Amino acid sequence: xxxxxxxxxxxxxxxxxxxxxxxxxxxxxxxxxxxxxxxxxxxxxxxxxxxxxxxxxxxxxxxxxxxxxxxxxxxxxxxxxxxxxxxxxxxxxxxxxxxxxxxxxxxxxxxxxxxxxxxxxxxxxxxxxxxxxxxxxxxxxxxxxxxxxx
Amino acid sequence: xxxxxxxxxxxxxxxxxxxxxxxxxxxxxxxxxxxxxxxxxxxxxxxxxxxxxxxxxxxxxxxxxxxxxxxxxxxxxxxxxxxxxxxxxxxxxxxxxxxxxxxxxxxxxxxxxxxxxxxxxxxxxxxxxxxxxxxxxxxxxxxxxxxxxxxxxxxxxxxxxxxxxxxxxxxxxxxxxxxxxxxxxxxxxxxxxxxxxxxxxxxxxxxxxxxxxxxxxxxxxxxxxxxxxxxxxxxxxxxxxxxxxxxxxxxxxxxxxxxxxxxxxxxxxxxxxxxxxxxxxxxxxxxxxxxxxxxxxxxxxxxxxxxxxxxxxxxxxxxxxxxxxxxxxxxxxxxxxxxxxxxxxxxxxxxxxxxxxxxxxxxxxxxxxxxxxxxxxxxxxxxxxxxxxxxxxxxxxxxxxxxxxxxxxxxxxxxxxxx
Numbered sequence: 001x002x003x004x005x006x007x008x009x010x011x012x013x014x015x016x017x018x019x020x021x022x023x024x025x026x027x028x029x030x031x032x033x034x035x036x037x038x039x040x041x042x043x044x045x046x047x048x049x050x051x052x053x054x055x056x057x058x059x060x061x062x063x064x065x066x067x068x069x070x071x072x073x074x075x076x077x078x079x080x081x082x083x084x085x086x087x088x089x090x091x092x093x094x095x096x097x098x099x100x101x102x103x104x105x106x107x108x109x110x111x112x113x114x115x116x117x118x119x120x121x122x123x124x125x126x127x128x129x130x131x132x133x134x135x136x137x138x139x140x141x142x143x144x145x146x147x148x149x150x
Numbered sequence: 151x152x153x154x155x156x157x158x159x160x161x162x163x164x165x166x167x168x169x170x171x172x173x174x175x176x177x178x179x180x181x182x183x184x185x186x187x188x189x190x191x192x193x194x195x196x197x198x199x200x201x202x203x204x205x206x207x208x209x210x211x212x213x214x215x216x217x218x219x220x221x222x223x224x225x226x227x228x229x230x231x232x233x234x235x236x237x238x239x240x241x242x243x244x245x246x247x248x249x250x251x252x253x254x255x256x257x258x259x260x261x262x263x264x265x266x267x268x269x270x271x272x273x274x275x276x277x278x279x280x281x282x283x284x285x286x287x288x289x290x291x292x293x294x295x296x297x298x299x300x301x302x303x304x305x306x307x308x309x310x311x312x313x314x315x316x317x318x319x320x321x322x323x324x325x326x327x328x329x330x331x332x333x334x335x336x337x338x339x340x341x342x343x344x345x346x347x348x349x350x351x352x353x354x355x356x357x358x359x360x361x362x363x364x365x366x367x368x369x370x371x372x373x374x375x376x377x378x379x380x381x382x383x384x385x386x387x388x389x390x391x392x393x394x395x396x397x398x399x400x401x402x403x404x405x406x407x408x409x410x411x412x413x414x415x416x417x418x419x420x421x422x423x424x425x426x427x428x429x430x431x432x433x434x435x436x437x438x439x440x441x442x443x444x445x446x447x448x449x450x451x452x453x454x455x456x457x458x459x460x461x462x463x464x465x466x467x468x469x470x471x472x473x474x475x476x477x478x479x480x481x482x483x484x485x486x487x488x489x490x491x492x493x494x495x496x497x498x499x500x501x502x503x504x505x506x507x508x509x510x511x512x513x514x515x516x517x518x519x520x521x522x523x524x525x526x527x528x529x530x531x532x533x534x535x536x537x538x539x540x541x542x543x544x545x546x547x548x549x550x551x552x553x554x555x556x557x558x559x560x561x562x563x564x565x566x567x568x569x
Binding site for chain 2: 054
């Protein structure tokens with residue numbers, strides 16, 4: 001984690017990315033030297049369908065300002081329907097966040113295939129700007145260090 | 151006979167006719183189910199010690215002669231039938247059981263049957279119309295304070311046309327407007343106020359007294375499944391119930407009363423959720439965090455929830471989401487439950503009844519469920535074949551690229567209930 005510039009809010013965004021597409025897209029963006037904000041921390045999953053709604057909730061409660069989920073385009077899932085389930089969960093999570101009072105705009109999902117490095121960097125830029133506009137997440141104040149669960 | 155047929159039914163047995171409410175058809179059918187061997191047992195609800203109507207208990211009856219103990223309806227009950235079937239009767243996997251149940255019980259049974267914890271094929275669900283139940287202790291207080299009667303003298307309660315009517319042993323009837331009682335903190339259970347499923351058409355048979363003329367001792371019966379149709383057919387053939395077709399006016403009257411009850415529930419829902427809906431996000435979060443922090447982590451909500459079934463629960467410390475030995479528990483406790491059950495909640499209110507900290511859980515679950523239901527075209531607990539929405543991704547969705555397809559669908563219908 002880079003040093004935060006004093007005075008300016010630097011969001012912490014957790015990105016759950018699919019091994020077969022979005023993670024590869026991020027890789028591509030990297031090797032192609034495309035620039036995107038360093039605010040996103042990627043966690044590689046084998047499939048967007050592996051992203052349990054509880055991951056999203058836990059990440060928010062531990063102080064993240066935004067959560068991004070990247071998966072393969074519908075019809076292109078390595079596991080046939082993993083991303084379709086992910087879309088349903090994502091839709092449910094949006095409403096859940098709204099019901100308990102966390103801004104649903106802090107959660108974003110996007111289909112990014114392995115060849116779409118540009119789409120990946122654009123999405124991250126856009127999402128980071130959006131989160132900057134929303135300000136710190138509701139649990140940002142929580143000190144995560146030293147309080148990690150086993 | 152087929153699905154969708156309706157009758158006005160009455161028990162042939164004199165004793166049942168006398169003891170039962172509205173003609174005793176339900177009691178007669180339950181007895182017939184045992185007699186004829188359609189089921190091995192009846193899971194009835196009866197008064198404790200035969201006289202305490204404020205302490206109803208479940209009873210697994212195998213002797214046909216004892217079915218009559220369950221005759222008559224009780225309103226001051228909130229028994230957790232689905233959970234009991236799952237937990238203590240091995241999910242009806244070993245025996246066939248007839249279960250007289252309210253709409254929420256039937257829906258809970260269907261939801262948990264989808265999760266393979268109850269064998270729906272072994273159950274004969276005899277649905278009973280319901281417009282709400284009352285919490286027993288509060289009801290007693292209300293009878294003393296508002297009705298000015300001795301609770302033990304009450305022989306019948308009834309909710310009709312927005313009024314709670316009680317009948318005493320000497321024949322006196324006292325009616326009071328429900329909404330006014332509820333303003334004072336009495337009346338129905340919190341979730342019942344907002345429940346809009348009054349006729350249990352998801353059960354095998356739906357019985358009730360709507361559509362029956364005042365003073366007539368008959369039960370309006372609707373056949374809701376093929377299993378129900380076969381069962382009723384045999385019951386009529388054996389002569390345990392006498393049936394006649396209902397007139398057009400009876401059917402319209404039943405529909406009208408149902409609509410009336412739904413309107414009342416919509417009104418209560420708008421009223422109850424007004425505050426929460428009016429909050430901005432920050433206030434809403436503050437409200438819920440404040441509520442969650444009242445939690446003493448007794449796990450009652452989880453243990454009471456008829457839909458929770460994981461053998462290794464995510465709330466246990468070894469799962470890594472909620473740390474052990476912390477009170478109030480990590481906020482993940484309630485959010486986990488919400489994420490797991492929100493889509494399939496049947497608004498039975500068991501969690502809130504069980505909560506010693508009085509966290510208004512049903513409001514939270516309902517708020518979410520109202521939004522999810524139109525999104526996924528899913529009403530929980532209606533059809534055992536319909537999978538829970540989060541695991542029901544269809545093949546044709548693979549050709550839809552729009553990431554917000556469900557959200558857009560949900561928003562399109564959201565305008566209606568919000569008024």
